[in-house]
Amino acid sequence: MPSIACEVTARRELAPEIVLVSVHAPAVARAAEPGQFVFIRVGPGDAADPFLRRPMSLAGIDASAGQIDLVIRAMGRGTRALAGTEPGRTWDVIGPLGRGYPRPAQGKSLLVGGGTGAASLMPLAQSIVGGSGPQTAQTRMLMLLGARSSPELWAPGLARERGLPALFATDDGTAGHPGLVTDLLRAEVRSGQIGTVYACGPVPMLRAVQEIAVGAGVPCYISLEQRMACGVGACRGCSWPRSGGSGSGRGYVRVCRDGPVFSAKEVLL
Amino acid sequence: MSANIPPAGADHWTECLSGDARRLEAELASLRAQIDLCCNLGGLQLGSPVLVASGTYGFGREYGALYSPALLGAVCTKCVTLEPRAGNVPPRVTETPAGMLNSIGLENPGVDVFLREELPWLRDQGARVVVNIAGHTVAEYGRLTARLDGTPGIAGLEVNVSCPNVDRGGMAFGVSAKSTEAVMRVIRKETSLPLICKLTPNVTDVTEIARAAEESGADVLSLINTLLGMAIDIETRRPVIGNTFGGLSGPAVKPVALRMVWQVRQAVKLPLLGLGGIACAEDAVEFILAGASAVAVGSGTFSNPLLPLEVTVGLGGYLKRTGLRLADAVGLAHRPQGKEATT
Numbered sequence: 011m012p013s014i015a016c017e018v019t020a021r022r023e024l025a026p027e028i029v030l031v032s033v034h035a036p037a038v039a040r041a042a043e044p045g046q047f048v049f050i051r052v053g054p055g056d057a058a059d060p061f062l063r064r065p066m067s068l069a070g071i072d073a074s075a076g077q078i079d080l081v082i083r084a085m086g087r088g089t090r091a092l093a094g095t096e097p098g099r100t101w102d103v104i105g106p107l108g109r110g111y112p113r114p115a116q117g118k119s120l121l122v123g124g125g126t127g128a129a130s131l132m133p134l135a136q137s138i139v140g141g142s143g144p145q146t147a148q149t150r151m152l153m154l155l156g157a158r159s160s161p162e163l164w165a166p167g168l169a170r171e172r173g174l175p176a177l178f179a180t181d182d183g184t185a186g187h188p189g190l191v192t193d194l195l196r197a198e199v200r201s202g203q204i205g206t207v208y209a210c211g212p213v214p215m216l217r218a219v220q221e222i223a224v225g226a227g228v229p230c231y232i233s234l235e236q237r238m239a240c241g242v243g244a245c246r247g248c249s250w251p252r253s254g255g256s257g258s259g260r261g262y263v264r265v266c267r268d269g270p271v272f273s274a275k276e277v278l279l
Numbered sequence: 280m281s282a283n284i285p286p287a288g289a290d291h292w293t294e295c296l297s298g299d300a301r302r303l304e305a306e307l308a309s310l311r312a313q314i315d316l317c318c319n320l321g322g323l324q325l326g327s328p329v330l331v332a333s334g335t336y337g338f339g340r341e342y343g344a345l346y347s348p349a350l351l352g353a354v355c356t357k358c359v360t361l362e363p364r365a366g367n368v369p370p371r372v373t374e375t376p377a378g379m380l381n382s383i384g385l386e387n388p389g390v391d392v393f394l395r396e397e398l399p400w401l402r403d404q405g406a407r408v409v410v411n412i413a414g415h416t417v418a419e420y421g422r423l424t425a426r427l428d429g430t431p432g433i434a435g436l437e438v439n440v441s442c443p444n445v446d447r448g449g450m451a452f453g454v455s456a457k458s459t460e461a462v463m464r465v466i467r468k469e470t471s472l473p474l475i476c477k478l479t480p481n482v483t484d485v486t487e488i489a490r491a492a493e494e495s496g497a498d499v500l501s502l503i504n505t506l507l508g509m510a511i512d513i514e515t516r517r518p519v520i521g522n523t524f525g526g527l528s529g530p531a532v533k534p535v536a537l538r539m540v541w542q543v544r545q546a547v548k549l550p551l552l553g554l555g556g557i558a559c560a561e562d563a564v565e566f567i568l569a570g571a572s573a574v575a576v577g578s579g580t581f582s583n584p585l586l587p588l589e590v591t592v593g594l595g596g597y598l599k600r601t602g603l604r605l606a607d608a609v610g611l612a613h614r615p616q617g618k619e620a621t622t
Contacts, residue, residue, distance in 0.1 A: 014295050014296065037294050038295065041291035041294065051582060056558075056559065058377045058529070058530035058531075059376055059530070060374060061374055061375075061377055061378055061379055061529045061530070061578075061582060062379055062581060063581070063582050088374075104584070105291075106291055106292060107292050236369065236370070237369075237371075237372050238372070239381065239578065239581045240335070240341070240580070241581070242292065242341045242342070242584070243341045244337035244341040244580075245334065245337070245372070245578075246337075246357075246366060246371070246386045247371045247372035247383065248369075248371070248372070249366060249383075249386065250369060251369070261365045262365060262369070267341070
């Protein structure tokens with residue numbers, strides 16, 4: 011087995027079943043860009059089961075400390091094992107993989123995150139805000155964060171810690187704006203000079219974001235999630251239909267290598 | 280088909296594995312000075328008995344950024360068809376116990392793009408290239424073969440008569456001795472290249488199809504292709520795979536693959552390329568002892584991109600430790616009980 015051993019240095023619960031894990035992975039942190047992901051082996055290196063690696067988007071990139079952060083939601087057996095990893099244990103981590111978020115156009119950027127999708131937007135938000143103070147930060151970027159219900163709403167807390175301006179919404183109205191995060195997007199797009207919209211989250215949310223941004227003529231980039239096998243573009247297992255054309259002639263893109271970030275116009279949602 | 284695809288991500292990921300890759304390359308070079316890893320697989324002259332299986336290595340570019348494909352016995356390419364194919368509706372893959380299901384649907388850019396954009400790259404890397412081919416009809420296999428025949432840089436063809444992922448084509452040919460024969464005969468007429476017939480395990484008697492392939496022009500038999508399976512999502516209450524069924528691969532299928540290599544070895548004289556669930560060098564040794572002259576690493580590459588090199592080095596280490604010559608190890612487990620292995 012490869013000798014890549016990245017130490018899990020910290021782990022804390024952000025919400026029930028959702029943890030923030032910090033990993034010492036200098037080579038990854040050095041090369042990574044916002045929107046890229048890592049591919050983690052679950053369990054000991056020579057284990058036949060679980061068979062495949064798990065793709066995890068980068069929720070934090072600290073090149074100088076050689077550290078990456080991941081937000082992991084315990085959903086299946088792989089993510090449950092990863093989410094339960096105690097600090098001091100090591101992971102076999104390959105990355106960074108995929109194509110990240112393009113730089114923003116002139117004007118304010120809106121970053122729309124739903125559920126754990128907000129994770130991949132965190133490093134992007136930090137790179138847009140840079141070292142600027144809260145006043146300037148607000149003019150450059152605003153995160154719009156949504157969850158089904160208040161207990162699952164982990165992202166605003168993390169945004170606050172990192173000095174990232176954010177509004178939030180819950181579907182059931184238990185915190186922030188009562189309703190959809192895309193309501194917030196609609197209002198923001200109406201009110202100001204928006205340069206770029208970025209989004210990561212469930213497909214119905216992405217579809218709504220795409221409609222709003224395209225309707226307003228604002229460039230829009232979305233990050234997709236898909237089941238993966240190889241993670242590097244070789245197997246064509248994570249294909250996603252392109253937009254335009256019809257039937258099989260339209261073809262597919264590879265989420266792992268052509269993405270996970272796409273221009274909203276490129277893919278069929 | 281490659282038009283409009285956005286520029287792919289850079290290959291920084293290979294850096295975290297480059298130390299291991301260089302170590303394995305050095306170990307392999309050192310082994311080669313001590314033992315002979317070359318093999319003749321039905322006329323295919325290979326520098327190593329460890330290949331990579333079709334569909335798990337693309338056309339080599341992705342993993343080629345990590346180590347040279349020339350270090351492999353050969354690259355069995357992603358399946359190539361006469362016309363471009365978009366592939367099946369997603370989701371196309373899902374994990375299963377000690378394995379995975381896939382239903383890619385032969386997505387490929389078609390033979391013209393393959394010859395223009397993919398083959399030259401593999402050739403420039405010094406890789407031995409076995410082109411995996413499929414068609415909708417017997418005549419299409421013939422036309423595709425004619426198109427590939429005589430192209431420099433192609434060492435052989437692997438005929439996909441067994442892909443379970445396509446509604447018309449693969450399945451229909453590989454499950455019947457008669458249609459397997461029909462496909463192999465038309466291909467044989469069009470080329471003198473070494474021909475590998477890839478057998479499907481989704482049959483009642485694999486030896487019947489193996490004999491049919493032997494009688495209709497195959498030089499090598501490769502086995503096994505994936506086992507047809509499925510998974511159901513209990514929350515959506517629908518099949519997980521977009522195309523309902525998928526091909527099972529990974530360590531879960533290895534005992535089945537090994538059993539079929541054993542049976543086919545007893546049924547035909549052709550050399551065999553053994554594959555199915557190889558996850559370490561010891562697995563490869565088992566296939567050779569069961570009767571495979573060479574082996575291919577398949578979906579194991581997904582979790583460990585260096586697996587093909589690790590298996591090569593480990594197999595070489597086994598031959599060195601036991602003093603066995605590769606050719607003498609092939610099928611050795613078939614010797615009568617009580618008779619010791621000669622070294």
